[in-house]
Amino acid sequence: MQLKDLSGQTGVSSASIKYYLREGLLPAGETVNATRAQYSAKHVERLELIQALRRIVGLNIEQIRGILRMADDGAPRLALLAAVQRVVLDLDTPAAGSGDVRTPATDAVVRIRNWPDYPSDARNALNAHLELMESLNIPVSGELLDAYSKAMDDVAGLDIAATTAPYSVDQLILTAAVGMHMHSQLLLKLLALAQASHAIRRYEPGA
Amino acid sequence: MQLKDLSGQTGVSSASIKYYLREGLLPAGETVNATRAQYSAKHVERLELIQALRRIVGLNIEQIRGILRMADDGAPRLALLAAVQRVVLDLDTPAAGSGDVRTPATDAVVRIRNWPDYPSDARNALNAHLELMESLNIPVSGELLDAYSKAMDDVAGLDIAATTAPYSVDQLILTAAVGMHMHSQLLLKLLALAQASHAIRRYEPGA
DNA sequence: CACGTTGGATAGTGGCTCTATCCTAAGGCT
DNA sequence: AGCCTTAGGATAGAGCCACTATCCAACGTG
Numbered sequence: 001m002q003l004k005d006l007s008g009q010t011g012v013s014s015a016s017i018k019y020y021l022r023e024g025l026l027p028a029g030e031t032v033n034a035t036r037a038q039y040s041a042k043h044v045e046r047l048e049l050i051q052a053l054r055r056i057v058g059l060n061i062e063q064i065r066g067i068l069r070m071a072d073d074g075a076p077r078l079a080l081l082a083a084v085q086r087v088v089l090d091l092d093t094p095a096a097g098s099g100d101v102r103t104p105a106t107d108a109v110v111r112i113r114n115w116p117d118y119p120s121d122a123r124n125a126l127n128a129h130l131e132l133m134e135s136l137n138i139p140v141s142g143e144l145l146d147a148y149s150k151a152m153d154d155v156a157g158l159d160i161a162a163t164t165a166p167y168s169v170d171q172l173i174l175t176a177a178v179g180m181h182m183h184s185q186l187l188l189k190l191l192a193l194a195q196a197s198h199a200i201r202r203y204e205p206g207a
Numbered sequence: 208m209q210l211k212d213l214s215g216q217t218g219v220s221s222a223s224i225k226y227y228l229r230e231g232l233l234p235a236g237e238t239v240n241a242t243r244a245q246y247s248a249k250h251v252e253r254l255e256l257i258q259a260l261r262r263i264v265g266l267n268i269e270q271i272r273g274i275l276r277m278a279d280d281g282a283p284r285l286a287l288l289a290a291v292q293r294v295v296l297d298l299d300t301p302a303a304g305s306g307d308v309r310t311p312a313t314d315a316v317v318r319i320r321n322w323p324d325y326p327s328d329a330r331n332a333l334n335a336h337l338e339l340m341e342s343l344n345i346p347v348s349g350e351l352l353d354a355y356s357k358a359m360d361d362v363a364g365l366d367i368a369a370t371t372a373p374y375s376v377d378q379l380i381l382t383a384a385v386g387m388h389m390h391s392q393l394l395l396k397l398l399a400l401a402q403a404s405h406a407i408r409r410y411e412p413g414a
Numbered sequence: 415c416a417c418g419t420t421g422g423a424t425a426g427t428g429g430c431t432c433t434a435t436c437c438t439a440a441g442g443c444t
Numbered sequence: 445a446g447c448c449t450t451a452g453g454a455t456a457g458a459g460c461c462a463c464t465a466t467c468c469a470a471c472g473t474g
Contacts, residue, residue: 015433035440035451078410089399115404122399129396151358156401189336192296192329194363197322203285222464242420242471
């Protein structure tokens with residue numbers, strides 16, 4: 001299978017495929033000679049993964065490259081899942097992430113929920129976010145955090161269970177990334193509907 | 208107060224202010240004559256609102272313009288909140304929104320949660336999203352939807368209560384948009400931590 | 415009177431994701 | 445053998461977005 005067939009099968013233009021090759025998202029085909037390269041089903045799978053991460057999940061090239069590099073370097077699946085989570089759930093942005101910090105609020109959440117007391121990107125992101133909210137004068141009460149975290153604890157059990165034994169690493173990334181994205185979006189949609197419902201009850205009691 | 212002072216007080220460059228004026232985000236100052244205009248505290252407030260919506264909430268110019276137009280047209284607060292919700296929680300994207308539709312899954316959620324049976328952007332977005340997930344072969348069981356919606360129902364009550372009587376419409380938009388954004392992000396961060404905690408327990412039971 | 419400011423116009427910047435063009439060397443088909 | 449097509453490499457351009465910069469003529473203030 002050569003470039004043109006790869007393009008035909010996936011619906012991605014040759015120019016874009018070349019671009020992905022340049023950017024190191026797609027591994028080079030097997031160079032038969034100076035002007036011929038063979039692509040395989042692996043490449044089709046990889047290309048479909050790239051497309052899904054770009055168009056559905058909305059990651060940028062840099063983020064995709066990071067994940068694919070880890071996958072190709074044979075990183076353990078747990079680390080891979082963490083990396084996917086980081087970009088899909090936007091745990092990077094804290095910028096001033098400055099290492100593993102501990103804050104009372106986060107410690108409290110971990111204790112109450114009986115979660116393992118481990119440093120993680122998620123924990124750092126939570127710390128940073130709580131600090132940000134504080135700096136913006138948005139109060140986050142213990143009760144709120146308790147309610148939120150309980151809800152998310154309930155939800156997480158169901159989510160993780162869906163990540164069971166996909167066939168290839170690319171499959172794992174695909175299902176994990178798309179799944180996380182879709183579930184988090186579903187949650188936000190439900191939040192919106194819940195908020196709207198509460199608002200209607202408040203503003204128009206005639207419902 | 209003239210343009211330069213407005214720039215000085217808010218830290219926004221004159222060029223950007225001109226840009227916002229061109230784009231219709233910032234109302235023109237009171238034209239004293241052909242080459243002089245007066246800006247007021249209103250403009251400072253508006254400019255700060257624009258900055259917050261851009262930099263914190265991450266809205267684009269088009270979205271900001273839509274909300275500000277509604278505000279300036281004197282739209283009722285409930286409608287304004289709905290519009291804010293639409294852009295902050297990303298309820299637009301469904302694209303194929305094609306009017307108010309009803310689907311069994313959404314109906315079931317509304318019934319179970321005892322929410323008012325009203326069409327809304329949130330409901331349409333939920334419908335569209337569920338259809339999308341179905342088309343991607345991501346199963347959404349009734350139990351999952353029940354758990355998610357219960358969690359969001361609990362959360363929404365707390366959220367809406369925070370939207371109490373700000374001083375000006377700009378203030379309302381500011382607190383609503385920033386609040387919604389921060390709370391939804393908080394939820395996602397907690398989801399991430401919850402997922403990570405479950406994953407650790409699963410992959411490394413030694414914790 | 416000189417300077418600075420305004421509104422208006424217009425163009426440029428930088429980041430991002432492609433998309434298009436051009437080139438040479440080299441198969442593959444007839 | 446000869447022609448068509450393709451790979452790979454380089455490079456440039458497109459289109460979007462949110463600015464940012466420059467230029468201008470008109471005009472008012474110190």
